[in-house]
Each structure stands twice: as C-alpha cells, then as structure tokens.
Amino acid sequence: MPYLSVKGTKTFYLCTSGKSGNFLPVVLIHGAGGSSQRWSGQFSNWQNQETLFAVDLPGHGNSEGALLKDIGSMAEFIADFAQALALETFILGGHSMGGAVAQEFTLRYPEKVKGLILIGTGARLRVAQSILDALAAGKMPFKDVNHLYGSATPDEQKAGEMKELEKISPEVFWADFHACNEFDRVGDAEKIQVPSLILVGDEDVMTPVKYAQFLASKLPGADLKVIGSAGHMCMEEKAAEVAEEIRSFLNQFRISASGANV
Structure with a gap:
C-alpha cells in the first residue's frame, strides 16, 4: 500500500499511474468520517x-496522526x-467536507490550483447541534444511512454501508463535523477564480x-451538473x-508536449 511521510506523519493515499502524461494530476479529498476508499x-x-x-x-482510514481541528488546518x-509529492x-477535488477543504486551499493557494471539482458540498456547512452533542458524548446519532444515499440505492447496500459507518469512532465524526460547522466562505466564494465543476x-x-446552485452562481465559469437519482454520495451511487x-x-x-495546457 502506498504511504508517504507528510511532515513526519505516515500518510496513506491511493494513486493511478497516469501513463499518458497528458493531463494535470488530480488530488481528491474525502468527506467527514471518510477515507480515500470513498473514491x-x-x-x-x-x-x-x-x-x-x-x-x-x-x-482517517490508514493514515496516522492527530485529527485536524478545522478546515484551514486540513487545507495546510x-x-x-x-509538496511531498x-x-x-x-x-483539486473534494466531496462534502473535502469540498470545503478544496475551497479553502484554493483561496489560500490560487496559483497551485488550475481547476476545482466540488461534489456534494457548499460554501457553508452547518451541522445540527443535536448531532454535535451526541457525538461529543460518544454516541452515534445515525440509525441508518438514508441521509447519505438516494432512493435508488438498494436496502441491502445501505445496510452494508451502515455497518461500515459504525466502525468509525464518534470522535472522528465529531472533529470533522465540528470543523464543517465552523466553515463559512459564503462571502469569499466569488474570489475563487479557477474553472470549476460542481456536482450534486x-x-x-x-x-x-x-x-451547489449558490456555488455555481458565485464561481466564475462554473459548470453545474445535477446527478439524477442520487443522494449525498453521488460519486459512489453513480460512479460511472x-x-x-x-x-x-x-x-x-x-x-501539450511543451508543457502548456491545450
């Protein structure tokens, strides 16, 4: 399995070989409680x-290190x-919380990001206080995963996903949801000046x-695509x-051969 030392932290990642060499690399960031396996x-x-x-x-997943306290820390x-790569x-692409991280990174390092892929996310990600309180008390507030998947997802698949969800510590969810709840770039979204694909x-x-419509209205040149019969996990539900x-x-x-975009 591929690991990388990032500032001394053993970090797991998935990668493809990109044999053609004709495209800029793509970095993908998972959502709250997730891992690279979501991709x-x-x-x-x-x-x-x-x-x-x-x-x-x-x-998260197979990476070591302490949970990061906010979206800004995740962007860093x-x-x-x-840099390590x-x-x-x-x-840069991100799903849900990962989309918040992608926005934050682009605002901080606009010269590094040539394009942005935002999936199931927003410029602000509020979380119900009841959910945060339950997680802070070490309790999982989710009885099923209907909030994550659309109606086309079979019940047996949802049951399997719920079992996977139960393996994740409430501490991880609390840290991620707290970071999401504090994230608010509504007033800064229009400062993101790179081509963007927004999926929901x-x-x-x-x-x-x-x-997604708000983001599309603020990001210049954004392309909004609504995926039919899909919920929050649309990149899994409608992967193709x-x-x-x-x-x-x-x-x-x-x-191009000269290294310029074509």
Missing part, C-alpha cells in the same frame, strides 16, 4: 491515463501533501442542490456518470 468507484472508472491521488486525512495538510500545479445528487439532503463528467471537465487541462 474507489471513481478510480475503477478511469482509463489509467490521468494521474489521480486520493489521500486519507490524518487520523493538503499543501504539505502536494512534488506537485507544483494540479486539479438531486436527492442530496445533506448538501441540497441549492448549495460522475467519472464521465469529471473526465469531460479535465479535457480542458490537457498538457
């Missing part, structure tokens, strides 16, 4: 031409991760379509469709 459906739908990286944030970790410029499931109740939308978006970032 496995995307990896399986690529043609191994593009170079993709999906990282486990500290304290991504900066360190990119010697990535000068790249496309039409049945997403966590970050509804209106969140989402992969095709991302691949189409990436075509504008092809690299």
Whole structure:
C-alpha cells in the first residue's frame, strides 16, 4: 500500500499511474468520517491515463496522526501533501467536507490550483447541534444511512454501508463535523477564480442542490451538473456518470508536449 511521510506523519493515499502524461494530476479529498476508499468507484472508472491521488486525512482510514481541528488546518495538510509529492500545479477535488477543504486551499493557494471539482458540498456547512452533542458524548446519532444515499440505492447496500459507518469512532465524526460547522466562505466564494465543476445528487439532503446552485452562481465559469437519482454520495451511487463528467471537465487541462495546457 502506498504511504508517504507528510511532515513526519505516515500518510496513506491511493494513486493511478497516469501513463499518458497528458493531463494535470488530480488530488481528491474525502468527506467527514471518510477515507480515500470513498473514491474507489471513481478510480475503477478511469482509463489509467490521468494521474489521480486520493489521500486519507490524518487520523482517517490508514493514515496516522492527530485529527485536524478545522478546515484551514486540513487545507495546510493538503499543501504539505502536494509538496511531498512534488506537485507544483494540479486539479483539486473534494466531496462534502473535502469540498470545503478544496475551497479553502484554493483561496489560500490560487496559483497551485488550475481547476476545482466540488461534489456534494457548499460554501457553508452547518451541522445540527443535536448531532454535535451526541457525538461529543460518544454516541452515534445515525440509525441508518438514508441521509447519505438516494432512493435508488438498494436496502441491502445501505445496510452494508451502515455497518461500515459504525466502525468509525464518534470522535472522528465529531472533529470533522465540528470543523464543517465552523466553515463559512459564503462571502469569499466569488474570489475563487479557477474553472470549476460542481456536482450534486438531486436527492442530496445533506448538501441540497441549492448549495451547489449558490456555488455555481458565485464561481466564475462554473459548470453545474445535477446527478439524477442520487443522494449525498453521488460519486459512489453513480460512479460511472460522475467519472464521465469529471473526465469531460479535465479535457480542458490537457498538457501539450511543451508543457502548456491545450
């Protein structure tokens, strides 16, 4: 399994070889309580031409290190991760909390991000106080995963996802949700000046379509795509469709023999 030392922290990540070398690399960031495995459906739908990286944030998945306290700290970790991989410029993508991190990183390091992929996210990510209180008390407030998946997802798959969810510590969810609750870039979203692809499931109740519409209205040149019959985890529920939308978006970032975008 690929590991990387990021400022002395053993960090796990998934990657593809990107054999063609014709595209800028893509760095993907998971959502709250997640890991790089949330992108496995995307990896399986690529043609191994593009170079993709999906990282486990500290304290998540197979990465070591302490949980990060806020979205800004996560953005700085991504900066360190990119530096450890010697990535000068790249496309940055994120789901839910990862989308918040991607926005924050782009606002801090606009020269490094050539394109932005935002999935099931918003410029502000409020979390109900009752959820935060339950997690702070060490209790999981979720009885099922209907809030994550759309109606087209089979019940048996949802049951399996719930079992996986129960393996994650309430401490991890509390740290992530607290970071999300403190995140607010509503007044700064229009400062993001890179081409953006915004994806959202039409049945997403966590970050509804209106969140994506707000981002699309603020980010210049943003391309909004609503994925039908999908919930908050649309990149898993409709993996092939989402992969095709991302691949189409990436075509504008092809690299010529001279190293310039074509």
